[in-house]
Amino acid sequence: MPNFLLEVGTEELPADFVASAIAQWQERIPKSLVEEFLTPESIEVYGTPRRLAVLIKGIPYKQPDREEEIKGPPARAAFQEGQPTKAAEGFARKQGVAVEDLEIRETEKGDFVFVQKKINGRAATEILQELSPRWITSLEGRRFMRWGDGDLRFPRPIRWLVALLDGEILPLELVNGSEKIASDRLSAGHRVLHPKPISISEASAYLDCLRSAYIEVAPEARMQKIRQEVEAAAQKVGGVAIIYPDLLEEVINLAEYPTAVVGKFELEFLSLPTEVITTVMVTHQRYFPVKKQENSHHTLLPHFITISNGDPAKAEIIAEGNARVIRARLADAQFFYKADCDEPLETYLPQLETVTFQDELGTMRDKVDRIIEVANTIAEQLDLNEQQRSEIESTALLCKADLVTQMVYEFPELQGVMGEKYALVSGESETVAKGIFEHYLPRGADDIMPETLNGQVVGLADRLDTLVSIFGLGMLPTGSSDPFALRRAANAVVSITWHADLEINLDELIKQGAADFLSAHPDKESPVIPLQEFFIQRIRTLLEDEKGIDYDLVNAVLREGDPEYSERALTDLLDVRDRALFLQQIRKNSKLDEIYETVNRSTRLATKGDLDTQELEPKKVVNPDLFEKSSEQAFYDALVELVPQTQTAQAERNYQLLVDGLARIAPTVSNFFDGKDSVLIMAEELDIRRNRLNLLGLLRNHARVLADFGAIVKS
Numbered sequence: 001m002p003n004f005l006l007e008v009g010t011e012e013l014p015a016d017f018v019a020s021a022i023a024q025w026q027e028r029i030p031k032s033l034v035e036e037f038l039t040p041e042s043i044e045v046y047g048t049p050r051r052l053a054v055l056i057k058g059i060p061y062k063q064p065d066r067e068e069e070i071k072g073p074p075a076r077a078a079f080q081e082g083q084p085t086k087a088a089e090g091f092a093r094k095q096g097v098a099v100e101d102l103e104i105r106e107t108e109k110g111d112f113v114f115v116q117k118k119i120n121g122r123a124a125t126e127i128l129q130e131l132s133p134r135w136i137t138s139l140e141g142r143r144f145m146r147w148g149d150g151d152l153r154f155p156r157p158i159r160w161l162v163a164l165l166d167g168e169i170l171p172l173e174l175v176n177g178s179e180k181i182a183s184d185r186l187s188a189g190h191r192v193l194h195p196k197p198i199s200i201s202e203a204s205a206y207l208d209c210l211r212s213a214y215i216e217v218a219p220e221a222r223m224q225k226i227r228q229e230v231e232a233a234a235q236k237v238g239g240v241a242i243i244y245p246d247l248l249e250e251v252i253n254l255a256e257y258p259t260a261v262v263g264k265f266e267l268e269f270l271s272l273p274t275e276v277i278t279t280v281m282v283t284h285q286r287y288f289p290v291k292k293q294e295n296s297h298h299t300l301l302p303h304f305i306t307i308s309n310g311d312p313a314k315a316e317i318i319a320e321g322n323a324r325v326i327r328a329r330l331a332d333a334q335f336f337y338k339a340d341c342d343e344p345l346e347t348y349l350p351q352l353e354t355v356t357f358q359d360e361l362g363t364m365r366d367k368v369d370r371i372i373e374v375a376n377t378i379a380e381q382l383d384l385n386e387q388q389r390s391e392i393e394s395t396a397l398l399c400k401a402d403l404v405t406q407m408v409y410e411f412p413e414l415q416g417v418m419g420e421k422y423a424l425v426s427g428e429s430e431t432v433a434k435g436i437f438e439h440y441l442p443r444g445a446d447d448i449m450p451e452t453l454n455g456q457v458v459g460l461a462d463r464l465d466t467l468v469s470i471f472g473l474g475m476l477p478t479g480s481s482d483p484f485a486l487r488r489a490a491n492a493v494v495s496i497t498w499h500a501d502l503e504i505n506l507d508e509l510i511k512q513g514a515a516d517f518l519s520a521h522p523d524k525e526s527p528v529i530p531l532q533e534f535f536i537q538r539i540r541t542l543l544e545d546e547k548g549i550d551y552d553l554v555n556a557v558l559r560e561g562d563p564e565y566s567e568r569a570l571t572d573l574l575d576v577r578d579r580a581l582f583l584q585q586i587r588k589n590s591k592l593d594e595i596y597e598t599v600n601r602s603t604r605l606a607t608k609g610d611l612d613t614q615e616l617e618p619k620k621v622v623n624p625d626l627f628e629k630s631s632e633q634a635f636y637d638a639l640v641e642l643v644p645q646t647q648t649a650q651a652e653r654n655y656q657l658l659v660d661g662l663a664r665i666a667p668t669v670s671n672f673f674d675g676k677d678s679v680l681i682m683a684e685e686l687d688i689r690r691n692r693l694n695l696l697g698l699l700r701n702h703a704r705v706l707a708d709f710g711a712i713v714k715s
Contacts, residue, residue, distance in 0.1 A: 001041070001060055002124075002166045005203035006132050007053040009160035009188055015253035017141045017155045018047040022219065024139055025054055032135070036127050037063040046217035048256040049309075050188065053162075053217055054135070055206055059128075063121030070095060072113035075104045079113075088113060125165060132163060132172055150177025162187050167202035189213030190257050192311050214257040223252050229260035230288050230305050237262055239290040239301045247282050254286065255309035263287075263319040264303050269330040272337055274300055275417045276407070280329045283413055287326065336406040344426040345419070349397070351404040360521070361469050364400050370469075370516075372396040374461035377512055381504050388453065395435035395454040396461060398423060402436075416440040442492055449499045456500045463489040468513035471527035471534070490538040495546075497573045506535065507570035536566050539573070543580050553583040556707035564613060565708065575653060582655045583707055587715060591659055596714060598666040599703045601673065603710045605681055606700040609693030616643055616701055626691045631668075631677035635695050638665040639702075646702045655706050662703060669699065 013021075025045045033040065033056075041058025072078065072095075078088035084099045092099045095115050103114050137152070147157040152174065163170040163183035172183035186197045187210065194213035200206055207217060216222050227243065234241035251258070269277065277300055281287040287304040306322050308315070352365035361367070375396045379389045402408050402419035416437045423433035431454055438455025439462055441448055450456045470476075470484050477486050497504060514528045540558055543549045557579045559565040569576040586592040615621055618639040627633050642661045649658035671677060672695075681696070683689045703709050 001058040003203040004040075004056040004059050004124075004128055004170070005053065005162060005164045005200070005206050006135070006172075007051055007160075007162035007187055007206075008136055008158060009051050009162070010154065010158050011156040012049045013047075013052075013156050013253075014141075014143070015049070015250050018049065018052070018253035019219075019249065020141055021052050021139050022047045025052070025135065028138070029054055029056075029135060032131055033059075036131070037066065037121070038124055038127060044218075047219060047253065048215060048217055048222075049253060050191075050256060051215075051217065053206070055203060057204070059124055062123045063127070065121050066119050068117050068119055070115050070117055072102065072115065075111035075113055078102070079104070091115075125170060128163075128165070128170060129172060132170075133174060136174065148177050148179050150175070150179060152176035160184065160186065160188065162200060164200060164203040166204075187213075190215055192309075193257060216257060219252050222255070222258055223248065226251060226258050226260065226307055229258070230307075233260040233262045233305050234288075234290045234303075237264075237290060237301060237303045238293065239303065240293050241305055242278070242289045242291055244282060244288075247286065247288065251286055251307045255307055257309065258307045259310075259312045259315070261306050261308045261315045261319045261322070262303055263306060263323040263326070265323060265327055265330060267302050269327075269334060270300060270302060272330065272333055273417075273421050275414060276333050276337065276411070277330065279411050279414055280326065280333055283411075284329060285322070285326055287322070332410065333407065336410060340405040340407050340418070340422060341425050345398050345401045345422045345428070346426065348401040348404050352400060355403060358469070358473075360473055364403060367465060368397065368400050370465045371399065371458065371461045373516065374464050374509070374513060375457050377509060378457050378460055378504060381508070382457070382502065384453075391429065391431050391435070392454050392457050394428065394432045395439065395458045398428070398432070399436050399439050399458055399462065442495065444488070445491075450496060453500075456496050456502065460493055460496055460502075460504070463493050464509055464513055467493075467531060467534075468510065468517050468527060471531050472514065472517040472521060472524050474525070476530060476534075486534075487538065490535055491542060494535070494539055494542055494573060498542075498577050501574060503572075503574065505571050506573055507532070507567060510535070510570070532566065532570060535570060539569055539576060543577070547577070547581065547584075549580045549584050550587065552711055552713040553587065553707070554580060556583060556709065556711040559708040559711055562708065578653050579655060579706055583712075586659060591663070592712075593715060595659060595662040595666055595703075596709070596712065598669045599662060599699065599709045600712070600714075602669060602696040602699045603703065603708075606693060606697040608682070609690065609697050611694050611697030611701070613697075613701055613704060616646060616698065616705075618643070618695075618698055621694045621698070623687075623691055626688050628688065629677040629679050631672040631675060632679060632692070632695065634668050635665075635672045638668045639695065639698050642702055646705055650705050658702065658706055662699075665699070 022045050029045070030043055038060055040056045044055045046053040046055070072091040073087045078085055078091065088099055088102060091113060092102055092115070095117055097115050097117065101115055103116070104111050105114050141155055144153040144155055146153055152158070158174060158181055161172055161174065161181055161183040162185060163172045164185055169183060169185055174181040185200050187200055189196060189198050190213060198209055198213045200209045210217050216225065226248065230241045230243060278289050281289050281304050285306070287306050290301045290303040290305065292299045292301060304326060308318050310318055349365065352368060353363045355364040357364050357367045372393060375392050376389070379392055384392070399419065402422055403415055405418060405422065407418050408415050416439070420433045420437035423436055424430070431452060434452050435454025435458055438450035438452055439458040441450040441455065441459065450459055466484060467486055467489055470486060475484065493506070496502070510531050511528055514526050514531070518524060518526060536558060540554055543554045544551060557565065557576050558569055583592065611621060618636055622636055624633065624636060627636070642665060645657050645661040649655050672679060679692060681689070681692050683692065
């Protein structure tokens with residue numbers, strides 16, 4: 001079976017598009033071939049800054065011949081009085097068969113006409129000629145462009161096409177206005193090391209041909225080469241390279257023949273905060289920093305490693321050119337740092353009045369005032385002492401001050417980082433300084449969590465202010481559009497609370513925040529209900545995706561359509577987490593199975609009664625004088641014994657006590673249902689029926705302290 005090669009040659013592509021295009025082709029090309037009944041032995045997708053390629057090995061010469069069953073019109077429309085109608089004749093003509101070949105078959109929707117049609121397989125060359133242009137033009141990404149006088153869109157102009165089936169050119173053509181890009185066997189080598197075209201003899205020789213022209217098309221091979229060379233280069237200067245995964249991922253697609261080049265800068269720049277130096281190197285210059293070997297922390301050496309796509313023989317010239325650039329950047333950073341440190345951090349607060357947070361919500365200074373208010377409310381909920389409250393208020397006051405410093409203006413990614421540095425220089429306590437940095441954490445799904453109480457409380461306050469304010473303006477996230485990162489903010493509120501075991505009442509914070517917002521914006525609608533629903537969605541997602549809780553167990557603690565469970569979850573985030581984790585635990589150790597049938601059966605029948613779901617005390621709602629069987633008295637007595645266990649379990653969040661109690665009562669309830677003294681629940685006499693339903697309702701209510709068992713699917 002032949003091999004097929006498709007290469008799209010371009011001007012230098014953005015690094016993120018190369019990675020995205022490879023991933024898209026890895027998903028789409030196999031799928032499209034399967035849809036065409038072509039299953040190759042393997043599919044390899046490659047990409048560099050100047051090309052995207054796919055090498056399909058062992059593709060069949062043609063599709064297999066096959067039979068297809070094709071459904072036609074309803075039988076009543078195709079045949080009348082046993083004679084074919086125009087509908088039948090038209091269907092047969094369209095399928096290329098005689099009317100006599102049509103069959104009538106029974107379906108769920110009635111009788112329909114079918115035809116069993118033999119389809120001859122098409123040649124692979126014909127199919128590849130159709131699919132290849134689609135593979136190219138269906139790629140998605142940001143910042144596509146047009147060039148020349150045509151309408152073809154791609155991130156950069158397409159300059160050549162290679163399409164080979166084994167050693168033969170497969171004719172393809174991309175039309176872009178007056179320009180026609182036809183397939184050939186000619187590719188381009190490295191711009192510097194091999195500027196001449198390369199002739200690819202056959203598809204299987206693709207990798208070797210390009211390597212001979214200093215092109216490594218396999219991203220995995222480039223990554224391995226970069227890692228090895230960066231590590232070796234760092235060792236030469238007596239250090240260890242700091243290889244950030246995101247940076248490595250980016251530079252893989254910035255060079256076709258990567259080589260590591262070591263440069264150096266003056267020792268005086270090491271007096272800058274490490275985060276400033278690494279930000280200049282990594283974010284702005286795509287350099288790998290070098291740290292001292294003997295220190296596990298980022299104690300830097302005055303060296304950097306850059307990945308060159310040029311001539312390795314000119315490494316010294318390349319290093320010096322890059323050194324000039326980073327010296328200038330570090331000199332700027334040094335100037336900003338010294339200038340910023342000349343004034344205490346608090347003196348920058350008035351400048352926050354010149355920075356708009358949002359047109360209807362005022363300035364960043366206004367936001368700081370709101371953060372202080374929310375932080376104070378959280379501090380009250382946590383019953384913090386005066387010193388803790390004072391430190392939290394100082395952290396909240398200064399948490400955004402660094403936004404108007406020269407350093408953060410030039411390097412926005414250092415917000416919070418520089419706030420901590422400048423707070424220490426200004427004489428603030430380490431607790432306040434650390435809180436300024438940590439209130440931004442977590443910055444993403446995989447980021448670290450804030451560890452100081454200051455960082456946790458101010459971080460919650462900052463995000464809650466944003467959520468309440470933006471929801472109050474009616475600017476809710478829709479689909480993939482979330483310009484204020486509200487989903488991430490809500491996730492962070494829940495995650496911080498869980499991580500730090502903070503005893504906060506989120507529902508109360510939402511309502512207080514909404515009241516404060518409405519007092520300043522009386523013409524707006526209350527954001528309480530949308531925010532409550534939004535947070536319930538976030539809690540559900542985090543329990544399933546991050547905590548690994550089964551869907552039905554999450555539904556059991558957040559019961560959709562049951563405001564009692566929603567309110568309880570928002571009132572006590574720690575409780576909803578603990579109950580979900582506990583349910584998952586007892587499912588795994590089979591304790592859930594021991595109580596499931598009894599509780600679930602009682603829960604289903606209890607819906608026929610009218611007992612309040614919060615009632616737990618049998619003596620209030622059950623009349624023993626109405627008992628007719630000993631099983632009723634036994635059920636009642638067991639419920640009386642269960643009450644203190646349930647109350648303790650709820651107060652201490654020790655739900656094992658409740659489950660143990662439910663397990664002990666299970667045989668008694670089973671006898672009530674099916675034993676020799678079993679009763680008819682739906683008795684004719686209304687008082688007796690209500691009495692028995694209340695017994696079941698009480699058991700349901702005790703179980704509801706843990707979860708709604710009606711939502712749990714039997715294992």
